[in-house]
Amino acid sequence: MSQEKVLVIADSITVGELAETLKLPVTTLIGELFKNGIVATINQRIDFETATIIVEELGLDVDLQKKEASHTHERKTHQLSEKAVERPPIVAVMGHVDHGKTSLLDAILKTKTVEGEAGGITQHISAYQTVRNNRSITLLDTPGHEAFAALRQHGATLTDVVIIVVAADDGVKPQTVEAIRFAQNANAKIVIAINKIDKDTANSQLVKTQLATEHNLNPEEWGGDTIMVEVSAKTGQNIDKLLDMVLLVADMEELRADVDVPAEGLVIESHMETGRGSVVGLLVEQGQLKPGHFLVAGTAYGKVRTMLDFTGKTLRSAGPSTPVTVTGFKELPQFGDVFTIVKNEKEARRQTDLARIEREKNAASTNVTGADLLKMMNQQHDTQEINVIVKADVQGSLTSVMDSLRLLDTGDMVTLRIVGSGVGNISENDIRLAADGETVIYGFNVELPPAVKRLAMRDKVQVRLFKVIYELLDDARSTMEEKLAPEVVETEVGTLTIKGIFRTLKEELIVGGEVTSGKIVPNILARVKHGDEQLAEVEVMSLQRQKQEAKEVFEGEMCGLSLKTTKKLLLEEGDTLEFFTRELVKRKLD
Ligand code: GDP
Numbered sequence: 124m125s126q127e128k129v130l131v132i133a134d135s136i137t138v139g140e141l142a143e144t145l146k147l148p149v150t151t152l153i154g155e156l157f158k159n160g161i162v163a164t165i166n167q168r169i170d171f172e173t174a175t176i177i178v179e180e181l182g183l184d185v186d187l188q189k190k191e192a193s194h195t196h197e198r199k200t201h202q203l204s205e206k207a208v209e210r211p212p213i214v215a216v217m218g219h220v221d222h223g224k225t226s227l228l229d230a231i232l233k234t235k236t237v238e239g240e241a242g243g244i245t246q247h248i249s250a251y252q253t254v255r256n257n258r259s260i261t262l263l264d265t266p267g268h269e270a271f272a273a274l275r276q277h278g279a280t281l282t283d284v285v286i287i288v289v290a291a292d293d294g295v296k297p298q299t300v301e302a303i304r305f306a307q308n309a310n311a312k313i314v315i316a317i318n319k320i321d322k323d324t325a326n327s328q329l330v331k332t333q334l335a336t337e338h339n340l341n342p343e344e345w346g347g348d349t350i351m352v353e354v355s356a357k358t359g360q361n362i363d364k365l366l367d368m369v370l371l372v373a374d375m376e377e378l379r380a381d382v383d384v385p386a387e388g389l390v391i392e393s394h395m396e397t398g399r400g401s402v403v404g405l406l407v408e409q410g411q412l413k414p415g416h417f418l419v420a421g422t423a424y425g426k427v428r429t430m431l432d433f434t435g436k437t438l439r440s441a442g443p444s445t446p447v448t449v450t451g452f453k454e455l456p457q458f459g460d461v462f463t464i465v466k467n468e469k470e471a472r473r474q475t476d477l478a479r480i481e482r483e484k485n486a487a488s489t490n491v492t493g494a495d496l497l498k499m500m501n502q503q504h505d506t507q508e509i510n511v512i513v514k515a516d517v518q519g520s521l522t523s524v525m526d527s528l529r530l531l532d533t534g535d536m537v538t539l540r541i542v543g544s545g546v547g548n549i550s551e552n553d554i555r556l557a558a559d560g561e562t563v564i565y566g567f568n569v570e571l572p573p574a575v576k577r578l579a580m581r582d583k584v585q586v587r588l589f590k591v592i593y594e595l596l597d598d599a600r601s602t603m604e605e606k607l608a609p610e611v612v613e614t615e616v617g618t619l620t621i622k623g624i625f626r627t628l629k630e631e632l633i634v635g636g637e638v639t640s641g642k643i644v645p646n647i648l649a650r651v652k653h654g655d656e657q658l659a660e661v662e663v664m665s666l667q668r669q670k671q672e673a674k675e676v677f678e679g680e681m682c683g684l685s686l687k688t689t690k691k692l693l694l695e696e697g698d699t700l701e702f703f704t705r706e707l708v709k710r711k712l713d
Contacts, residue, residue: 128184128185128186129185129186129188130144130145130185130186130187130188131187131188131189132144132171132174132187132188132189133171133189135168135169135170135171136168136169136171136174137165137166137167137168137169138152138153138156138163138164138165138166138167138169139165139166141169141174141177142165145178145183145185147181149165151181152177153165155177155180155181156169156173156177158180164555164558164559165559166558166559166560166582167555167558170304171187171189174187175187203379203380203381204381204383204384206381206382206383207379207380207381207382208379208380208381208382208443209378209379210378210379210380210442210443210444211252211258211259211260211261211373211378211443211444211445212260212261212283212284212369212370212372212373212376212378212444213261213263213281213282213283213284213406213444214260214261214262214263214282214283214284214285214286214369215262215263215281215282215284215285215286215311216228216262216263216264216285216286216288217285217286217287217288217298217302217305217306218287218288218289218298218299218302218316219288219289219290219293219296219297219298219299219302220298220550220552221290221293222288222289222290222293222296222299222318222319223288223290223318223319223356224288226318226356226357227286227288227316227318227354227356227362228251228262228264229356230354230356230357230359230362231253231262231362231365231366232251232253232262233359249263249264249391249392249404249446249573249574249577250262250263250264250391250404250406250433250446251264251433251446252432252433252445252446253366255363255366255367255370256367256370258370259444260366260369260370260373261406261444261445261446263281263282263391264574281309281389281406282306282309282311283311283312283373283376283378284311284312284313284314284369284372284373285302285305285306285309285311285312285313285314286314286315286316286365286369287299287302287303287306287313287314287315287316288316288318289315289316289317289318289330289334290318290319291317291318291319291320291322291325291326291327291330291353292319292322292324292325292326293319294326294329294330294333295330295333295334295337295338300338303338303340312372312373312375312376313340313349313350314350314351314352314365314368314369314372315330315334315340315342315349315350315351315352316351316352316354316365317330317331317351317352317353317354318354318355318356319355319356319357320353320354320355320360320361321355321357321358321360327353331345331351334349334351335347350368350371350372352364352365352368378444380408380409380442380443380444381409381410381443382409382410382411382442382443383410384409384410385410385463385464386407386409386410386411386412386413386416386441386462386463386464387407387408387409387410387461387462387463387464388405388406388407388408388409388412388461388462389405389406389408389459389460389461389462390403390404390405390420390421390456390457390458390459390460390461390462391404391405391406391446391458392404392448392458392577393452393455393456393457393458394455394576394577394580395455399450400450400451400452401425401450401451401452401453401454401455402448402449402450403420403448403449403450403452403455403456404446404447404448405446405447405448405449405462406444406445406446406447407441407442407443407444407445407446407447408443408444409443410442410443410464411440411441411442412427412430412440412441412445412447412449412464413427413430413439413440413441414427414428414429414430414439415427416464417464417465417466417467417468417470417471418449418451418452418462418463418464418465418471419462419463419464419465419471419474419475419478420452420456420457420460420461420462420463421456421457421460421461421475421478421482422454422456422475422478422479422482423452423453423454423455423456423457423460423475424452424453424465424468424471424472424474424475425451425452425453425471426451426468427449427450427451428449428450428451429449429450429451430447430448430449431447431448431449432445432446432447432448433446433448457581458577458581507536507537507538507606507607508537508538508539508540508606509537509538509539509540509561509562509563509599509602509603509606510540510541510542510557510559510561510562510563511528511539511540511541511542511562511563511564511565511599512541512542512543512544512553512556512557512562512563512564512565513525513528513541513543513544513545513564513565513567514544514545514546514547514548514549514550514553514564514565514566514567514569515546515566515567515568515569516546516547516567516568516569517546517568518546520567520568520592521544521545521546521567523592524565524567524592524595525541525544527592527596528541528565528596528599529541531596531599531600531603531712536603536607536710536712537603537604537606537607537712539599539603542556542562543556543557547569548566548569548570548571548572548575549564549566549569549570549571549572549575549579549586550575551574551575551578553575554575554578554579554582554584554586555582557582557584557585558582558584560583562584562585563585563586563587563599563602564579564584564585564586564587565587565589565595565598565599566586566587566588566589567588567589567590567592567595568589568590569588570588571586571588600712603712604709604710604711604712607709607710607712610707610708610709610710611705611706611707611708612705612706612707612708613703613704613705614703614704614706615641615701615702615703616641616642616643616644616647616702616703616704617638617639617640617641617642617643617678617702618638618639618640618641618699618700618701618702619636619637619638619639619643619682619684619699619700619702620636620637620639620697620698620699621634621635621636621694621695621696621697621698621699621700622635622636622637622681622696623635623636623696624694624695624696625683627691627692627693627694628691629688629690629691630687630688630689631664631685631686631687631688632661632684632685632686632688632692632694633683633684633685633686634683634684634686634694634700635681635682635683635684636681636682636684636700637679637680637681637682638676638677638678638679638680638681638682639678639699640678641678641702642675642676642677642678643663643666643675643676643682643684643702644663644666644674644675645663645664645665645666645674646662646663646664647662647663647702647703647704648660648661648662648663648702648703648704648705649661649662649663649686649700649701649702649703650700650701650703651692651694651698651699651700652698652699652700652701653694653695653698658692658694658698659688659689659690659692661686661687661688661700662686662687663684663685663686663702664685664686664687665684665685666682666683666684666685667682667683667684668680668681668682668683670683684700
């Protein structure tokens with residue numbers, strides 16, 4: 124019997140990493156995924172189960188095993204001391220698109236605004252807090268399941284509770300299932316919010332039946348242990364009850380953290396802002412973070428200059444489960460990096476240097492990037508193309524932008540392919556589609572929501588927003604032109620007939636002659652010709668006229684030349700030199 128090879132992978136892995144692990148070409152893997160109905164890019168994460176299926180279908184003699192996320196557990200179960208205090212639960216809201224995640228989050232935050240406390244959200248960060256019965260709840264504005272997968276890879280099971288939103292008029296959908304899987308994998312507690320119950324078409328019973336029969340989530344009223352709350356994000360009905368349930372679930376978890384230890388937590392957002400420099404969202408997991416602290420997160424460090432809560436209010440100290448925005452990082456840390464506190468700048472630098480070396484080592488061992496892959500494919504097909512996704516505010520403008528873009532594509536030098544289009548803001552799905560590293564997203568009169576922007580930054584997807592069509596087209600045109608290989612342009616400048624040969628070495632020729640047309644200058648190129656036959660290409664090193672260094676020699680004048688050559692040439696009097704310049708010129712589209 125053949126011996127199966129055991130390979131251990133994390134519970135989610137990018138297509139590129141899996142290919143590397145299996146020692147398979149990425150394209151084979153992408154092809155197999157495609158056959159299974161999954162359109163994936165090299166940077167896309169697939170979960171362990173999918174990886175197992177693909178390995179089976181490929182008939183590989185490999186036994187995939189899930190790596191125990193030891194780091195995760197280590198972090199999750201910080202050895203708590205006697206003095207550990209209760210901390211607010213960290214809650215993520217997930218669910219299928221349009222089922223009401225955003226509305227629900229708004230509705231939850233509004234309950235607090237009514238108390239006149241928060242005064243509305245003044246800045247977009249990825250986490251908020253609300254208060255129910257004098258207890259805080261931390262809410263994560265989920266930047267997409269993939270981002271969460273990245274967080275988990277970084278060794279953090281961040282969420283204690285996942286609220287899964289299911290629209291009562293639409294039922295369980297693919298992303299609902301994904302959310303359930305995510306929560307279960309992350310060991311988070313699930314609370315189902317059956318939303319939109321104000322609608323006539325709402326059918327909560329159907330949702331419950333689907334969850335119970337297809338996903339083994341049985342509502343309490345049927346003797347199960349899954350909490351399901353019927354809510355309306357629109358009218359606010361039962362939002363308080365939902366929060367009560369979240370707290371109830373949290374109580375069963377006994378969520379505690381130490382505060383008398385050095386602060387530690389996770390980077391949940393980072394971007395640059397004019398005037399403020401680096402603006403970094405952190406979620407404190409333990410300890411008390413204060414202005415003046417030296418932070419290290421991955422390869423970035425800094426001293427906390429300002430620290431704000433999610434409403435923009437200055438904080439003097441932030442304890443466990445508190446989301447904050449800090450300025451002062453010298454460079455941007457990455458989403459999902461763990462931050463810790465160090466004594467001083469010297470220590471911060473030492474640690475970031477180590478982290479950098481570690482990261483470079485890891486990077487060196489990872490596979491080709493999406494961009495590399497695309498380049499490889501381009502080389503293979505020898506075609507130049509750019510892929511674009513177009514989003515616009517209304518159907519009319521979408522049509523005209525797309526029509527104008529198509530006109531740019533003359534089809535001969537660079538092909539412009541519209542791989543996606545739609546009405547509405549740039550979405551996570553657009554970013555996912557464009558994550559091959561070579562697709563540009565054009566937005567016309569639409570927005571890039573902060574959560575989506577984060578994802579775009581993380582996946583290095585180019586999103587370009589315009590309000591004027593011709594500016595968008597100009598940009599597309601110059602992007603296409605950048606794809607064109609530069610043109611080699613040779614310009615003839617003069618000719619000379621050789622009258623004397625003074626030296627013919629392997630690397631240098633010294634000749635004299637008469638300029639028969641145009642002019643000669645130093646540092647240009649020349650073709651050496653014997654009749655019609657070209658003997659070599661040489662470079663003019665120096666030029667002399669009447670034994671003097673010359674900058675130019677014109678038609679009818681005699682001169683001496685030192686030429687750089689790569690081979691010994693057998694020259695004869697009467698041979699000619701044709702002088703020319705050679706430049707690389709950026710090509711333009713017709
Ligand atoms: P998301 O994609 O999950 O974030 O969904 P949104 O919060 O953007 O909501 C999608 C659509 O459903 C929007 O048009 C909302 O106004 C609507 N919606 C959300 N919650 C409710 C609700 O409780 N009742 C009704 N009638 N509409 C809702």
